[in-house]
Amino acid sequence: MNTADLVAAALFAGVVAYGLFGGADFGSGFYDLTAGDARKGAAIRTLIDRSIGPVWEANHVWLIFVLVMWWTAFPGTFAAAMQTLFIPFLLALAGIVLRGASFAFRKYAETLSQAQLFGALFATSSVITPFFLGTVAGAVASGRVPGDGVGDRLTSWTGPVSLIGGAIAVGTCAFLAGVFLTADAQRAGEAALAQTLRVRTLIVGLVTGAVVLLALVPIREDAPTLSDGLSGRAAPLVAVSAAAETATLVLLLRRRYAVARVTAVVAVAAVLLGWGVAQYPWILVDQVTIDEAAGARATLTALLVAVVLAVVLVVPPLAYLYRFTQTEPSSTEEA
Amino acid sequence: MSVAVADMLVSLASEPPAGLLPARQQMAFSLGWHIVLACFGVAFPAMIFVVHLRGVVKSDADALALAKRWAKVSAVLFAIGAVSGTVLSFEMGLLWPGLMGRFGDVLGFPFALEGLSFFIEAIFLGLYLYGWGRLPPRLHLAMLVPMAAAGVVGTYCVVSVNAWMNMPTGFRIVDGEVTDVQPWRVLFNSGAFLQFLHMWVAAFMVVGFVVAAVYAAGMLRGRRNRHHRVGFTVPFVFASVAALAQPVVGHLLGMRLGETQPGKLAAFELATSTEKPAPLRIGGLLVDGEPRWFLEIPAWGSFIARGSFDKPVQGLDTLPPVDRPPVNITHVAFQSMVGIGMLLAFAVIVFWLLRARRTDLLRRKAFLWFAVLAGPLAVVCMESGWIATEVGRQPWTVWEVLRTEDAAGNNPDLWWVFGGVVVVYAGMTVGAVLVLRSMARRWRAGQEDLPSPYSPDAPAPAERVAE
Numbered sequence: 001m002n003t004a005d006l007v008a009a010a011l012f013a014g015v016v017a018y019g020l021f022g023g024a025d026f027g028s029g030f031y032d033l034t035a036g037d038a039r040k041g042a043a044i045r046t047l048i049d050r051s052i053g054p055v056w057e058a059n060h061v062w063l064i065f066v067l068v069m070w071w072t073a074f075p076g077t078f079a080a081a082m083q084t085l086f087i088p089f090l091l092a093l094a095g096i097v098l099r100g101a102s103f104a105f106r107k108y109a110e111t112l113s114q115a116q117l118f119g120a121l122f123a124t125s126s127v128i129t130p131f132f133l134g135t136v137a138g139a140v141a142s143g144r145v146p147g148d149g150v151g152d153r154l155t156s157w158t159g160p161v162s163l164i165g166g167a168i169a170v171g172t173c174a175f176l177a178g179v180f181l182t183a184d185a186q187r188a189g190e191a192a193l194a195q196t197l198r199v200r201t202l203i204v205g206l207v208t209g210a211v212v213l214l215a216l217v218p219i220r221e222d223a224p225t226l227s228d229g230l231s232g233r234a235a236p237l238v239a240v241s242a243a244a245e246t247a248t249l250v251l252l253l254r255r256r257y258a259v260a261r262v263t264a265v266v267a268v269a270a271v272l273l274g275w276g277v278a279q280y281p282w283i284l285v286d287q288v289t290i291d292e293a294a295g296a297r298a299t300l301t302a303l304l305v306a307v308v309l310a311v312v313l314v315v316p317p318l319a320y321l322y323r324f325t326q327t328e329p330s331s332t333e334e335a
Numbered sequence: 336m337s338v339a340v341a342d343m344l345v346s347l348a349s350e351p352p353a354g355l356l357p358a359r360q361q362m363a364f365s366l367g368w369h370i371v372l373a374c375f376g377v378a379f380p381a382m383i384f385v386v387h388l389r390g391v392v393k394s395d396a397d398a399l400a401l402a403k404r405w406a407k408v409s410a411v412l413f414a415i416g417a418v419s420g421t422v423l424s425f426e427m428g429l430l431w432p433g434l435m436g437r438f439g440d441v442l443g444f445p446f447a448l449e450g451l452s453f454f455i456e457a458i459f460l461g462l463y464l465y466g467w468g469r470l471p472p473r474l475h476l477a478m479l480v481p482m483a484a485a486g487v488v489g490t491y492c493v494v495s496v497n498a499w500m501n502m503p504t505g506f507r508i509v510d511g512e513v514t515d516v517q518p519w520r521v522l523f524n525s526g527a528f529l530q531f532l533h534m535w536v537a538a539f540m541v542v543g544f545v546v547a548a549v550y551a552a553g554m555l556r557g558r559r560n561r562h563h564r565v566g567f568t569v570p571f572v573f574a575s576v577a578a579l580a581q582p583v584v585g586h587l588l589g590m591r592l593g594e595t596q597p598g599k600l601a602a603f604e605l606a607t608s609t610e611k612p613a614p615l616r617i618g619g620l621l622v623d624g625e626p627r628w629f630l631e632i633p634a635w636g637s638f639i640a641r642g643s644f645d646k647p648v649q650g651l652d653t654l655p656p657v658d659r660p661p662v663n664i665t666h667v668a669f670q671s672m673v674g675i676g677m678l679l680a681f682a683v684i685v686f687w688l689l690r691a692r693r694t695d696l697l698r699r700k701a702f703l704w705f706a707v708l709a710g711p712l713a714v715v716c717m718e719s720g721w722i723a724t725e726v727g728r729q730p731w732t733v734w735e736v737l738r739t740e741d742a743a744g745n746n747p748d749l750w751w752v753f754g755g756v757v758v759v760y761a762g763m764t765v766g767a768v769l770v771l772r773s774m775a776r777r778w779r780a781g782q783e784d785l786p787s788p789y790s791p792d793a794p795a796p797a798e799r800v801a802e
Binding site: 041058061082083089103108112114153299303309317321324 | 407410411413414415417418419420421422424425427428429432433435436437438439440441443444446447448449450451453454455457458459460461462464465466469470481506513514516517518519744745746752755759763766767769770773774776777785787788789790
C-alpha cells in the first residue's frame with residue numbers, strides 16, 4: 001500500500017462515515033414524509049427533531065471531508081466527475097441546502113402551516129438527495145466518468161447501475177434511520193411510537209434487501225468490473241452485509257432495538273466497504289486508477305497528517321456527542 | 336454557407352468559455368451570501384460566551400436569558416451557514432474545473448484543515464445547543480471555547496487559500512506542468528496572516544454591529560430595560576475593538592499591494608498613469624479612460640499606499656489592456672470599504688469618549704438610529720472589501736498564473752443554474768427572516784422555550800393567545 005492508497009482509504013472511510021451518519025439523517029426524512037397529517041405525525045416528527053437535531057451538522061461535515069480530500073488528493077478526477085455528473089451533483093446539492101435550512105426553520109416555525117411547508121421541504125429533499133448521490137456512485141462504479149474531458153452530462157448517470165445505486169441509497173438511508181428512530185422512541189418510553197416505526201422499518205428493510213438481491217443481475221451486465229470485485233475480493237463483505245441485515249430484521253422482530261442499531265450499522269458499512277474494495281484500484285472505474293489520479297506526493301503526505309489530526313481531535317468529541325445523544329433520555333429542554 | 340460557419344467557429348474559439356460569466360456571478364453571489372453567516376460562525380460564539388459566563392458566574396438572569404436566545408438564533412444561522420458553505424465546496428468543482436483540476440493538490444491542504452475546524456465547530460455546536468439542563472453548567476459553557484477556537488483556525492485556513500491566489504507560492508510550473516508542490520508553504524504563505532486578521536476582525540465588526548443594531552432598534556421602540564442594554568453593549572464592545580483595530584490591519588495589508596499586485600493598487604487609487612508622488616483620489620470614476628469627479632489630495636496616495644511621499648504608484652497604463660482589472664467596480668468597492676470603516680471607527684470613538692465623560696448616547700434617538708444603520712453598514716463594508724480584492728485581482732484567478740477564463744468550464748447551462756441559485760437563496764433569506772422575526776415576537780410575548788407548533792408540548796392555538 002503506497003501513500004495514494006492510504007489517502008484513498010481515508011477518503012473512502014469518509015464516504016462510509018457519511019453513508020452511515022449522514023445517511024441515517026437523510027433516512028429520517030422518509031418517516032417524516034410518511035408520518036401522516038399534523039396531529040397523527042406529531043410524535044414521529046418531534047422524535048426526529050430530537051434525534052437528529054444535535055448531530056446533523058456534524059454528520060454533514062463528512063461530506064465536506066470527502067469533497068476536500070477528493071479535490072486535494074485526486075484533483076483531476078474531481079474536476080472530471082463534477083463536470084460529467086454536473087446534474088446529479090447539483091440536484092443533490094439543492095437537496096442538501098433545502099433540507100438543512102428547512103429542518104432548522106421548521107423547528108422554530110411559529111404556525112402550523114409554516115411548519116408544514118418547511119417540513120414538506122425537509123422530508124422530500126431528504127429522500128431525494130441520497131438518490132442523486134447514489135446515481136453518482138453508480139456512474140463512477142459503472143465506468144461512465146472519463147478521466148479527462150467531459151462525459152455525457154445526462155446518460156452518464158442514468159444507466160442501470162446509477163438508478164439502482166440511487167434506489168439502494170434511498171433504501172439503506174431509510175433502513176438505518178428507521179432502526180435508530182425505533183431505538184430512540186423505545187428509550188424515550190414511547191412504546192406505541194416504537195411499534196409503528198418498527199413495522200415501517202421492517203418493510204423498508206425487506207424491500208431494500210430485495211432490491212439489492214435483484215440488482216446483482218443488472219450490475220453484472222452493466223458494470224462487469226464492479227461485479228467481478230463484488231463476487232471476488234469483496235465477497236466476504238457482501239456476505240457480512242447480508243448476514244447483518246438479516247440479523248437486524250430478526251432483532252427488530254424480537255424488539256431488541258439497541259443491538260439492532262449495531263447490526264444495521266454493520267450491514268450498511270459492509271455494503272459501502274464492499275463497493276470500495278470491489279472497485280479498487282480504480283478511482284473512476286475502468287478509466288483512472290488511484291495511483292494515476294494521485295496529486296503531488298507532498299500533498300498526499302500532508303493530507304495524512306490532517307487525517308491523523310482528525311482522528312485525534314475530531315473522533316473523541318464526536319464519540320462524546322453520539323454518546324450524549326444516544327444514552328441520555330430525550331429531553332424537552334433544549335436551546 | 337460553409338465560410339460563414341467557419342467564421343463563426345473562429346469567433347467562438349476566441350471567445351471566453353460559456354461558463355465564465357455565469358460562474359463568476361454565481362460564485363460572487365453565493366460567497367457574498369455565505370460570508371455573512373460565516374462571520375456569525377466565527378464571532379458569535381465569543382459573544383454568547385461572554386453573556387453566558389456572566390449569567391453563570393454572576394447569576395445574572397438577564398445575561399443568561401440572552402445566552403439562551405442567542406443560542407437559538409445561532410441554531411438557525413449556523414444551519415443555513417453550513418448548507419451555504421457546502422454549496423461553495425461543490426462550486427469549486429462545478430464552476431471552476433480549470434482551477435481545481437490543475438491546482439487542487441496545491442491549494443487543497445488548507446481546506447482539509449478548515450474541514451477539521453468545521454467538524455469541531457459542528458460537534459460542539461450540537462453539544463452546546465442541546466446541553467441546556469443536560470450538561471453541568473460550567474462544562475456546558477466550556478463547549479463554546481472549541482467553537483471560537485475553530486473559528487480562528489477555520490478562518491485562517493480558508494483565507495490562506497485566498498492569500499495564495501493573490502500571492503501564489505509553494506509550486507513551480509515546468510513546461511506547463513504543475514510540479515514541486517509544497518502544501519505547507521501554501522498554508523503558511525507570507526500573505527496569509529494579515530489577510531486572516533483582516534477577515535477575522537471583520538467578522539467581529541459585522542456580528543457586533545448587527546447584533547447591537549437589533550437591540551438599538553428595540554430601544555428606539557421604547558424597550559429600554561436592562562435586557563436591551565446588555566444585549567446592545569456586549570456585541571458593541573466587540574465591534575468597537577474590531578472597528579478600531581481594522582484600519583491598522585487594513586493599512587498594513589494594503590501597503591504590500593504596490594509590490595505584489597500593482598494592477599489592483601492602480602484600480603484602488605484610480606491611477607491611470609504612474610505618478611510620483613501619487614495623489615490620493617477620493618471618490619471619482621473612470622470615464623472613457625480618464626478619472627473624473629474626484630477630490631484630490633496631493634502626494635498622500637503615495638504615503639498611504641507605499642509608506643513614503645517619494646514612492647510612485649504604478650499606473651494602469653503599465654499593464655497590457657488584457658491584464659487590467661475592471662477599474663470602476665474595484666475603486667468604488669475599495670473606497671466604500673475604507674469610507675464605511677472609518678465612519679464606524681469614528682463613531683465608536685465618539686461613543687466611548689462621551690461615555691467616559693458620563694454622557695450616554697444610548698439616550699439619544701439619533702445615535703440609536705445610527706446604531707441600527709451600523710449593522711447593515713458593517714455588512715456592506717465587508718462585502719465591499721471582498722469585491723475590491725476579488726475584482727481587483729482580475730483577470731487572474733491565481734495571480735499571474737491562471738486566468739479566470741481558464742479556470743471556468745464550458746458548460747452552457749450555467750445561467751439556468753445561477754437563476755435557480757438566486758431563487759433558492761432568496762427563499763432561504765425570506766425563510767430565515769420570517770423565522771427569526773417570529774422568534775423575537777414570541778420572546779417579547781413572554782414565551783421562552785419556543786416549542787415547535789406540531790410538538791405534543793405545543794400550546795393549542797387558543798391557549799397561545801391567552802399567553
